[in-house]
Amino acid sequence: MIKYSGQTRILVAVDCIIFGFDGENYKLLLVQRGFAPERAKWSLMGGFIRPEETLEQAANRILKQLTGLENVYMEQLQAFSNPNRDPVERTIAVAFFALIDIHKYEKQLSKDYHAEWFPIKEMPQLIFDHEKMVEMAKNSLRYKAAFHPILFELLPEKFTIPQLQALYEGLYDTTLDKRNFSRKLLSTGLLIKQADKDKESSKKGAFYYKLDQTKYLDDFQSFLNFIPKPDKFLINETSLN
Amino acid sequence: MIKYSGQTRILVAVDCIIFGFDGENYKLLLVQRGFAPERAKWSLMGGFIRPEETLEQAANRILKQLTGLENVYMEQLQAFSNPNRDPVERTIAVAFFALIDIHKYEKQLSKDYHAEWFPIKEMPQLIFDHEKMVEMAKNSLRYKAAFHPILFELLPEKFTIPQLQALYEGLYDTTLDKRNFSRKLLSTGLLIKQADKDKESSKKGAFYYKLDQTKYLDDFQSFLNFIPKPDKFLINETSLN
DNA sequence: TCAAAAGTGTTGCAACTACACCCATGT
DNA sequence: ACATGGGTGTAGTTGCAACACTTTTGA
Numbered sequence: 001m002i003k004y005s006g007q008t009r010i011l012v013a014v015d016c017i018i019f020g021f022d023g024e025n026y027k028l029l030l031v032q033r034g035f036a037p038e039r040a041k042w043s044l045m046g047g048f049i050r051p052e053e054t055l056e057q058a059a060n061r062i063l064k065q066l067t068g069l070e071n072v073y074m075e076q077l078q079a080f081s082n083p084n085r086d087p088v089e090r091t092i093a094v095a096f097f098a099l100i101d102i103h104k105y106e107k108q109l110s111k112d113y114h115a116e117w118f119p120i121k122e123m124p125q126l127i128f129d130h131e132k133m134v135e136m137a138k139n140s141l142r143y144k145a146a147f148h149p150i151l152f153e154l155l156p157e158k159f160t161i162p163q164l165q166a167l168y169e170g171l172y173d174t175t176l177d178k179r180n181f182s183r184k185l186l187s188t189g190l191l192i193k194q195a196d197k198d199k200e201s202s203k204k205g206a207f208y209y210k211l212d213q214t215k216y217l218d219d220f221q222s223f224l225n226f227i228p229k230p231d232k233f234l235i236n237e238t239s240l241n
Numbered sequence: 242m243i244k245y246s247g248q249t250r251i252l253v254a255v256d257c258i259i260f261g262f263d264g265e266n267y268k269l270l271l272v273q274r275g276f277a278p279e280r281a282k283w284s285l286m287g288g289f290i291r292p293e294e295t296l297e298q299a300a301n302r303i304l305k306q307l308t309g310l311e312n313v314y315m316e317q318l319q320a321f322s323n324p325n326r327d328p329v330e331r332t333i334a335v336a337f338f339a340l341i342d343i344h345k346y347e348k349q350l351s352k353d354y355h356a357e358w359f360p361i362k363e364m365p366q367l368i369f370d371h372e373k374m375v376e377m378a379k380n381s382l383r384y385k386a387a388f389h390p391i392l393f394e395l396l397p398e399k400f401t402i403p404q405l406q407a408l409y410e411g412l413y414d415t416t417l418d419k420r421n422f423s424r425k426l427l428s429t430g431l432l433i434k435q436a437d438k439d440k441e442s443s444k445k446g447a448f449y450y451k452l453d454q455t456k457y458l459d460d461f462q463s464f465l466n467f468i469p470k471p472d473k474f475l476i477n478e479t480s481l482n
Numbered sequence: 483t484c485a486a487a488a489g490t491g492t493t494g495c496a497a498c499t500a501c502a503c504c505c506a507t508g509t
Numbered sequence: 510a511c512a513t514g515g516g517t518g519t520a521g522t523t524g525c526a527a528c529a530c531t532t533t534t535g536a
Binding site (some may be wrong): 043094102161162179182183197201202204205206207 | 485486487488489493496
């Protein structure tokens with residue numbers, strides 16, 4: 001096969017920002033790097049792209065290696081291309097962010113890696129430009145979640161409205177009126193009330209709901225205003241480069 | 242220098258979706274490819290990234306080569322990574338979209354390339370996956386412009402409200418009430434009325450306005466609802482891969 | 483019985499849509 | 510004088526935020 005001549009070929013990596021929510025705090029799944037440089041320091045889960053796969057496939061492969069999970073919500077975020085971002089050799093990294101139900105994460109699957117959940121607010125120092133990636137992923141999640149019913153991806157199949165509210169409150173670091181919140185959520189028609197209750201976090205118990213999957217997929221692209229006055233929150237999706 | 246071993250290095254290219262607006266229609270600046278494969282077919286302006294530059298720098302370099310313009314509004318869109326997207330050799334392309342004032346485009350600068358503006362609706366067939374890139378860029382522009390005062394980038398320094406309205410109407414393929422539109426625009430406080438009028442397109446003439454640059458930069462991240470009921474328009478920013 | 487969280491309804495305000503007429507000017 | 514596009518005000522509606530009390534039940 002003829003090749004393009006005179007051009008430089010570059011390493012291309014994928015890095016995954018994996019979000020979870022434990023009911024109280026947003027968490028990030030980080031790994032302790034197993035090889036030099038920066039060995040034993042914390043890092044996003046990443047890896048090099050292989051010749052026969054797309055970036056998306058690479059990200060899913062890597063996510064599966066680490067968590068055992070497939071069919072996870074994942075979005076391409078940005079490519080990071082500072083020539084010096086990796087001191088070993090020039091590497092362009094394409095960052096993805098993923099939302100997973102923290103309870104589905106199977107710890108034993110990742111015994112090869114030393115992986116750990118960190119509350120976002122107590123994140124250790126990360127290697128290279130990974131902190132910038134996390135910052136952008138947080139912005140992007142805030143931006144998207146303000147209009148799209150995306151945070152359900154962080155919850156199990158059955159969830160309660162107070163759980164959802166904690167999710168929104170945590171993301172925007174605010175408090176919401178529960179009457180307005182539940183009215184707004186229910187008015188989307190996305191939720192199907194279950195007969196049973198979650199008694200974990202209150203004596204009275206909160207009714208479980210499930211997502212109406214059909215409507216969820218249909219409505220995904222529409223704009224739903226989940227957050228009052230979003231301009232308060234300095235949401236943005238712009239590059240921080 | 243130590244290198245990562247056993248990994249494949251890949252060609253990385255940048256492709257630019259360059260939007261303009263002529264007062265009536267959105268246009269794309271396309272070039273006729275000067276080299277094989279697909280020689281003489283239309284394509285986005287692109288090129289390979291160089292060892293010492295970021296993707297953003299590469300995109301700006303390429304944009305300058307083609308249009309002579311610098312300091313143009315540009316955003317990273319997505320990386321496209323299908324292993325077969327370029328039949329010659331695997332190439333990952335990172336797409337950028339740019340908004341330029343079509344009148345600033347200096348034709349003579351691009352005599353090396355055969356470049357031409359096409360109305361988006363009459364775009365020729367493009368090579369590789371460039372049509373998918375354009376599709377995504379359109380979506381992304383619609384998405385962003387619904388909330389951020391971004392379309393000003395397509396107009397000259399002095400512009401009229403009817404011109405702006407045409408811009409919004411064209412992007413969302415709709416018609417807007419001019420009373421509501423101008424009220425909404427003026428209420429942002431972003432516009433500074435000039436003393437003179439544009440008499441090109443009407444007998445009465447329409448007052449020129451300029452952007453309040455300070456406020457523009459301050460407000461850029463806030464959400465302004467430029468488009469009534471945005472959920473009508475199937476705006477999305479999701480990957481189409 | 484009390485503490486802790488769930489659930490629910492109303493009212494006022496602000497923001498938006500719909501809508502029609504006059505103005506300025508070039509031909 | 511008339512045709513063309515520019516500019517403006519109001520009224521009705523809708524959607525949102527603000528707000529407090531009752532319910533359930535485990536300890």
